[in-house]
Amino acid sequence: MANWIFQGNPKQFDVDTYLKENKVVTWGIRQKQFKDEMQRGDRVFIWRSDGGERNTGGVVASGKITSAPFIDEDDGFSIEVEITDFRLTPDSGMLLRHELKEIPDTMNLQIFKISQLTNYRLTDEEFNRLYKYWQNPQMVKEILELPTIEKYLYAFREVADEWFKENTKYIEVGYHFFDRFKQRDHLQQMEWEDVQEIGNHINAFRMALSKKRALGKMNAPIEKYRKSFEYLFYGQEPIENRIDNFISNEEYKLFGFGMSVVSEIVGNVFADDYCFYNQRDKVAVENILQLTPDYSRGDSEGRKFIKFQNCLKENQIIEKYLEIIGKRTNLPIYYEVDQFFSFLFENYGKKGKDITDVQDDLPQYWLLAAGENAVMWDDFYQNGLIAIGWEEIGDLKKYNSKREIADVLKEVFQLENNPTNDALANYQFAYEMKIGDYVFIKRGTKQIIGFGKIVSDYQHDPTRETYHSVRKVDWISTGEWNVDKEPIHMKTLTNITRYEDYVERLLDKVGKGNSSTTPPEGNKKNEELAPYTVEQINSEVFMTNEQIEEILETLDYKKNIILQGPPGVGKTFVAKRLAYLHMGVKDDSKIEFLQFHQSYSYEDFIRGYKPNLEGNFILKDGLFYTFCKKAVDDPENNYYMIIDEINRGNLSKIFGELMMLIEADKRGKKFAVKLAYSLGEETFYIPSNLYLIGTMNTADRSLALVDYALRRRFSFINVEPAFHTDGFKDYLISKGISQGFIEKLIHSIDEVNQEIVSDKINLGKGYEIGHSYFCPTVENVDDEQKWYERIIRLEIAPLLKEYWFDREDKVNDILNRLQ
Incomplete structure (x- = not known):
């Protein structure tokens, strides 16, 4: 049911x-x-x-x-x-x-x-x-x-017993480990293997690369590890000073041990006094419970740790927890509070996330090998599951990207080449498969032996004899179907959804064609496509409804707009979403994208003679000509050409005699003209259902101003940095970044942008740093500080060095302030 x-x-x-x-x-x-x-x-x-x-x-x-x-x-x-x-x-x-x-x-x-x-x-x-x-x-x-804290505590109370049943064993193991680890006589005699064991009990080390960097090899003599941990646990200074010195003082600093790791170590060792202060805890407290630690600019990590603890005490978290939840384990109370925060993070940490594309609600189709020569098929069939090998690398959810999985596969199996296909298979099995998808099981490259529906999320089950990464499946059809005429890939796992005819042929083979598993249709009419609404663009584009409405009205009457702004404000991204919203559906078949450059010509854009493979010159239609014809043949739907970096081309040369026809009141057949390369009496016109959306980078020094004749035919719309919009903040929250860190980021970039705007001679407002640099594409940011530092080092610093190429001291001063 x-x-x-x-x-x-x-x-x-x-x-x-x-x-x-x-x-x-x-x-x-x-x-x-x-x-x-x-x-x-x-x-x-x-x-x-x-x-x-x-x-x-x-x-x-x-x-x-x-x-x-x-x-x-x-x-x-x-x-x-x-x-x-x-x-x-x-x-x-x-x-x-x-x-x-x-x-x-x-x-x-x-x-x-x-x-x-x-x-x-x-x-x-x-x-x-x-x-x-x-x-x-x-x-x-x-x-x-109810107050916010109590709302969530009552929600946790409903599942607390089950939650602790699933998690208590791991917590208890960690508690007993640190109870032994922290003993002073143990610290003074510990060996490298004891330090490495920390990695099995710290959530911040669940990322394989972080664990490998810190614990893969000794980064200092063992004596320094002994001294540093003894100082952290037994030093005479206040705990916030010990934390700061452990993180940044060369006398105690240990490579790979950042604040998230240290906060968990301190929380385990002093479990009666402090809660963890890792990413999960900060998101739960600041983003979900809406509590505000009294952070100040310039606070050290140790100081922020103490302010976080004070915030929990001031808001009586322990007292309210005990009143509503009650003690559920024999562990120190802060362990239970941390598990409450983990519950919040797991279930509500995505609050305000992007609206899912409706197409994601449709099933995908997968082709999976059941081991070499289908050796695992009996296990799959009898236990109602599918699985994937490589159990040596453990729980796939520890890895956040295909690159991380490839790195660990390469290391574990001592490979010389990058295992791209194997990494992709593991990543897709853990992250891209979903409940409701369908899977074909193959034997070799000539047989299908099973077809079923995926009914569970990814699970890691180390208790199985082999193949620990599993998903539950309801088998729909089993048998032996010869498909020797079909191209079955050798890869372990393949997503075949987009090959609609191929999927249909396989469905026919297993007796399920045109039934419960009808593949997504191609070439859908607009009413059957995923609608694209104001609600959706609000979740993706950081503009107000008034700004969006004004742009749409401008597009309606002008038909040609250019989005202009500094680097990193998402002009191209916005252009495509505006096209979706204007047509009301997400239909990429009605959008053409190209980028202008100095060598782009009329012959590329409209029509001209081009050499063929035999070396002869033949008349070939350009991209714009072809797209216009497509729009002419489908007058009931709108078409959109997005021209990125529109000011990089020689616009008068590219548009030629069409400069006049792009005007809104010169559209249609009655304004048709003969082109430079017309055949006979052939004429050409731009239809009224075609819209031009250009983008222009205002910080591009090498470009002249846009041709005046073109400028009056387009409406120019400024796209500005959106750091202070609710949409930008909500987006970062949806990626698991804490409120306090968001405020720090915004304040820091504000200072830099003020420096840029104040430089009226060389720079100015058109050169500001945009918000897109700080829009993570990963599902969740596990370490916000490392994520931020990487962007500053690899993207912002080179940009500032280009802006002030002759003022190295100024750039260094700004970069120091961004730390």
Whole structure:
């Protein structure tokens, strides 16, 4: 049995009247991958969206599915739902969307992350939480009135026993290790192996490269390790001084032992006095609980550690924890508090994250080998799972990138070449596969022996005899199907989703073609593509709604715009999102991207004679000519050409006689002209459904001003650094960066930008540092300080050296202030 939310939009049909007048309602299945999962008896909530009237949406009915999916009059699929209870107003007990979004129990529902779908699957746990509030709507009001800390403590109380059951063993092992490690007589006699053992008990060392750097080999004589740890644990100075000296004083400093590591060591050794102060704890306290340690600019790491501890005491974290949760283990209380923070980080650390692309909700298809010659197939089949080898490298979630996995594979297996394919297979198995995907199991390159649906997230199970990295699978078909005419790749794991015809042929082979696993369609009509809304662009582009609306209006009447700004403000990124929003869907087939440069010509852009393989010159259409023809042939849809670095080309030469036709009022067939390379009486025009979006870097010294004739045909829109926008801060929060560090980053870059703006002779506002430098693309930043230092060293420093190429002292002074 499954659980669902079905959403209806009152703008499209009268949800309330429909529910009032019908005991059994018919609901469309827009997420087609669900149609074979829905069955009679499944539990359903009906969700009414806001529909243009703010704060009116939410759960308005409950019921159960009473039919199998059937083909409806629109040739789609629908299902019948018997309504057991409906409540259409807050007074009658409906659950309001904006209130559910503020409750820890329900704020992570998928409907809040992807708001425009019709069908959402709920886990049993999610359904039970929602049903609890449906049975007693007053509970929602009561929880909303609680202080933030207490809201989250009550949420943790529901799962605390299970949480500690899963994690206590690891915590206890670490506790007993440090209880032995910290003994003074042990420190004075310890060997390198004792130091290395620290890596098995510190979360900050879960990244293989960090662990390898610090503990892979001795970076100092063992005597220094003994002396440094004895000082940290037993020195006579205040703990904040000992922390600072341990991190930065050459007498005690140990390579690879940064603040996150040291805070965990101190938290383990002095577990009755201090909480950990690693990335997870800071995110939980500052971002989720919204507590603000009294950090000041210039605080040392040790001082910030103490201020963090003081913040916990001032807000009575221990007292409130004991009152609501109660003691759950025999360990010191700060261990339990740290586990509460870990719970917050795991479940709410992504608060405010990017809205997921709707296409991500569609299943992917994978081709997997069950070991050499399918030796693991019996294990896969009998235990309902798939697995991947390389167990020597351990839990794949320790690694944050394919490069990290490749490095450890190379080291473990003593390889001379980079194991690119093997690293990719491991990374995809851990990070890119997802629940709802489908997998074909291959034997060699000529047989498919199984087909199933992935039903669990990645798990690392070292208790298995072999193949410790696993995912649970429901097997749909098993057998032996010869596919010797199909190109089966030798790689262990291959994502074959984009090869739609190939997927369909394999589905036919296993008897599942055109059924529950219909691959995503190609060349969809706009109404079938993923919608792109203001809500989505707000999550990706750090602009106000007013700015976005003004740009769209300008694009409507001018048809040609140029986004100009300093380096790193995301001009190209913004251009593409504006195109998505203007057309209303995410359709890359209607966007053409190119970059101008000094050698780019009319013949490249419009039309000209080019040599072919035989050395003869033939007339070839350019990119713009071809794209215009594509737009002419599809007048019902808009097309967008994005020209990056538009001011780098010789614009009059590139556009030629089309300089006039790009004007908004010169579009269409009646303004058609003969081109320089026209064939006979052939004419050409630019259609009204084609839009030009250019980008221009205002800090490019080598370029002349844009041609005036072109300048008046475009509207120029400034894109500025967005460090102070809520969107930028929310984005960094979604990547696991703490509030205090975000404020430090913004303040530091503000100072640098002020220096740049103040240099009126050489620089100025057009040369500011943009926010894009500080927009991490990884899922989560594990060490914010290292991430920040890497950007300063590798990206900001070279830029500043170019700006002030003749003022090395000034650059060094600025870089010192950025530390």
